[in-house]
Structures are given as C-alpha cells and as structure tokens.
Amino acid sequence: MxxxxxxxxxxxxxxxxxxxxxxxxxxxxxxxxxxxxxxxxxxxxxxxxxxxxxxxxxxxxxxxxxxxxxxxxxxxRRQRNRMHIDVTPFDDRRATRDELALERDRLVALGASVEKELLGFWGPYEEYAIMMRDPEGNEFCLQ
Structure with a gap:
C-alpha cells in the first residue's frame, strides 16, 4: 500500500x-x-x-x-507557512519565462499578488520562480 x-x-x-x-x-x-x-x-x-x-x-x-x-x-498566525504550493501552467513541460509572465498576470487578475522573483541554480540547472501570495496572504510559487 x-x-x-x-x-x-x-x-x-x-x-x-x-x-x-x-x-x-x-x-x-x-x-x-x-x-x-x-x-x-x-x-x-x-x-x-x-x-x-x-x-x-x-x-x-x-x-x-x-x-x-x-x-x-x-x-x-504565529509563523509563516512551513510549506507552500508550487504551481505551473503546464503538465507536460517547463514553462518559459514569457509563459510564466502571462500566467503571473492571469493570477494577479484573479487576486494574487507578486512577492518577488527567485533565481538560483542547483548545479547546472536554473531554478526560476515567482513567489506569490493568494488573496489571504498564503505563499505559493509559480514556476
């Protein structure tokens, strides 16, 4: 099981x-x-x-x-969320930065807010995400 x-x-x-x-x-x-x-x-x-x-x-x-x-x-709420949700606009591939910008704009129109952009690397792999908050302030990342 x-x-x-x-x-x-x-x-x-x-x-x-x-x-x-x-x-x-x-x-x-x-x-x-x-x-x-x-x-x-x-x-x-x-x-x-x-x-x-x-x-x-x-x-x-x-x-x-x-x-x-x-x-x-x-x-x-006494502390920040210890975990958050990561969302992506596609289930079959990684989104481009332009596609993420379009999705960011759609989510903002729904009531989300942008916290900041995150850029890092894990070895040779670029890690880019847009940290956002839902209408009640819960963190999530768009990647």
Missing part, C-alpha cells in the same frame, strides 16, 4: 472566496457549495449555516487531480 495526498488544506478567513480563487487558478469549475443532500445532513446533525460555510473546496471531481480544502481559521 502507498499513501496519497487526500487534500491540500488551507486555513482561510473566507473559505468560499479562497476556494473560488484556487478553483480559477487550477482551471476547476467555480465552486457552487455543498450538495443540497449533504447540507440537509449537516443541518440535521445540528450545524448552523455559519458552520457549513466555514468549509469549502476547489476540485474538479477527478481523483487524479488535487483537491483543495478550505476551513475557516480565526486564530492569529
């Missing part, structure tokens, strides 16, 4: 809005909320509408694709 990542879970002040952002980044359908039958089960279990909207997801339903899960987190 091997393990797989079930979710990438992100604490959010506004889970629904952050789910919309990440769905657009990943090319997933816009989230429409939980299915009505699931909402009925949650209400029957005593959850309020606020409890239900405290969680959201961005996913296209394909088990081969990553599911992003958002949960309301109202406590103060």
């Amino acid at each position: 091997t393990a797989r990542i079930a979710n990438v879970t992100i604490h959010a002040e506004n889970p629904t809005e952050l789910a919309r952002f990440w769905a657009a980044v990943m090319g997933y359908p816009e989230p429409t909320g939980w299915p009505e039958e699931e909402i009925a089960e949650l209400r029957a279990a005593g959850l309020s509408d606020d409890d239900i909207t405290a969680r959201a997801e961005a996913w296209d339903g394909d088990r081969a694709h990553q599911r992003f899960y958002f949960t309301r987190y109202s406590r103060e």
Whole structure:
C-alpha cells in the first residue's frame, strides 16, 4: 500500500472566496457549495449555516487531480507557512519565462499578488520562480 495526498488544506478567513480563487487558478469549475443532500445532513446533525460555510473546496471531481480544502481559521498566525504550493501552467513541460509572465498576470487578475522573483541554480540547472501570495496572504510559487 502507498499513501496519497487526500487534500491540500488551507486555513482561510473566507473559505468560499479562497476556494473560488484556487478553483480559477487550477482551471476547476467555480465552486457552487455543498450538495443540497449533504447540507440537509449537516443541518440535521445540528450545524448552523455559519458552520457549513466555514468549509469549502476547489476540485474538479477527478481523483487524479488535487483537491483543495478550505476551513475557516480565526486564530492569529504565529509563523509563516512551513510549506507552500508550487504551481505551473503546464503538465507536460517547463514553462518559459514569457509563459510564466502571462500566467503571473492571469493570477494577479484573479487576486494574487507578486512577492518577488527567485533565481538560483542547483548545479547546472536554473531554478526560476515567482513567489506569490493568494488573496489571504498564503505563499505559493509559480514556476
């Protein structure tokens, strides 16, 4: 048996809005909320509408694709994220710098911000990335 990542879970002040952002980044359908039958089960279990909207997801339903899960987190963040997500516009090749610039502009139009450009080398290999933040300040890199 091997393990797989079930979710990438992100604490959010506004889970629904952050789910919309990440769905657009990943090319997933816009989230429409939980299915009505699931909402009925949650209400029957005593959850309020606020409890239900405290969680959201961005996913296209394909088990081969990553599911992003958002949960309301109202406590103060004490330190920076110890890990972050790296995204790329292609799944079959490395993007050129021009292609990364186009994708950067698309993500900024969706609500991301640019933190800085990173350039380094790992032996003979160039490592170039654009460090960005989602609308709630979570770091991710575009490469």
